[in-house]
Amino acid sequence: MNDDSVLRSRRDGDRLVLTALGPWTAVHAHNLEPVIEAQTTNSQPVRAVDIDLSQVKPLDTFGAWLIERLARAFSARGAETRIVGLPEDYRGIVDEVHGANLKPAPVPVETSRILVTLDTIGSALVSVSNGAVLILRMLGAVSKALGRAILHPTKFRWTAMVVHMERVGWHAVPIMLLVTFLIGCILAQQGIFHFRKFGADIFVIDMVGILVLREVGVLIVSVMVAGRSGSAYTAELGSMKMREEIDALRTMGFDPTEVLILPRIVALVISVPLLTFLGSMSALYGGGLVAWLYGGIDPDVFLSRLRESISMETFLVGIIKAPVMAFIIGIVASVQGLQVKGSAESLGAHTTSSVVISIFLVIVLDGFFAIFFASIGI
């Protein structure tokens, strides 16, 4: 990089004359900056500096700022600095940057590593407890809205609820049937493969029946619903929050919980048990099919064995969990949706949290249910 091609320097007694040449614009800034840098770090004593701009063409903010930076550096060293030969066209821009950047940039505060680590741990804990409080608060708000809806059924948004049931329930049927069917097939296949070694193939039917009805049906459906509908709820509520639609509702005297959240949660609470039922049936069907085609167990045998191994209780234990799971998914999705701040990134982060937290809670709850049913002996 030849410095002389953009900035020629000449000594005139104790006066330094710098002549800028050629284009001083944005696209050349990466070449100009080192030249300016070299001039400002050059420590030769200098009494006065003339910066000659008569041969610059064109000049834009980038160039003008670099000139300004040069001038300020010399002034700071006590040299008398002048800008000479400034073409009239560029006077405006040179004057403009002369007043720029006078305030020093804020210096980031140095903090120790340990403090940062402690701070991270602390704020993570606080955010977990805040999350729990928010979920409790949402539970309260939804219960209140639900109570009001029971007292005044005409006030409840039936249309919205039906629309949401169509979206989270009816439209989810094909994918739920397919996924649970495949899970049923896999369970049966694995069971037969391993049980056959000690001649216990027939117990596959017990295993598939109990596992599907008690645990797998509701778990798979809940996880799917959390991913499919919980995320949609969060994204919808979040973007409404971003566009101030929720504030608008509030100022018109509506309670967003009543208008937006309750119908969504009720729709989930009704749809998820139905989906769980359909899913469990589909999984049993898949299990039966594999038992027949892969394990050589006739459908009649499968059905009669199934009748013996499961009871109404088995089915109820599974299905009773479904509305609870739906409720918690809905609550988490709504909490996260209302937490969205202005940016697109925040919407993404909260949608992610919504899905992760609801799946986590679904599994934790399932564990509690298992302990509960075990202790009451079902």
Added chain:
Amino acid sequence: MSMLQPAREVVLSTRDVVVAFGEKVILDHLNLDVYRGEVLGFVGGSGAGKSVLMRTIIGLLPKRQGKIEVFGVDLDAATEEELVAVEQRWGILFQQGALFSSLNVLQNVQFPIREYLNVSERLMDEIAVAKLEMVGLSPDVREKYPSELSGGMIKRVALARALALDPELVFLDEPTSGLDPIGAGDFDELIRTLQRTLGLTVYMVTHDLDSLHAICDRIAVLAGGKVILEGPMSAMLASEHPWLKAYFRGKRARMAMTAEG
């Protein structure tokens, strides 16, 4: 059209541009020239296609036929590199600002500089702060995110970002919409000042009669998919076209003029 001075350089020209959505023809063989160093105000009724033309020029909408040249480069025939070069020479202010919501003010202004120019972090900071100061913002807003800014500040930051690479041509889509009259007046003045200091060519889609009076050198009127009249304010006021009469000599227009004195 008789106002044209033959020697002026055309920075943007559209020839026979046709844009249609399905059966609906929005722009019908439209011709328009923008000259270096002028502020062109582009007006027309709501839904007449003002924004459509701007979006077509900047390449966001496809056109059925016609030719668009910016800085003498035919945008259809241009190579990838030529297009990028043109894009570095224009800046666009979108109506809602279109700031990146996950970047703060400083990062928003630095974004094009960071992507296109290979300059030091320090210079990027200094230039971005200088641009913020140019658009009349205090550098204290540098750490703020777009969601924390008022409407007027968003427009100013968006203008600073549009000017980040020192473009020669700036497109402004309704720059004063959503601002209060004082804010709008300040913004007009800001555009005028910047246009003079930086030697910008400004293409401004607007509805604001005050802006048209205050800062536009030339006005082009879009109706029926064509530019029906272009010229200075005096030509607009002299026209007997019914829409122009209603627009420039209606009640609101008279108020704008009296306000100006």
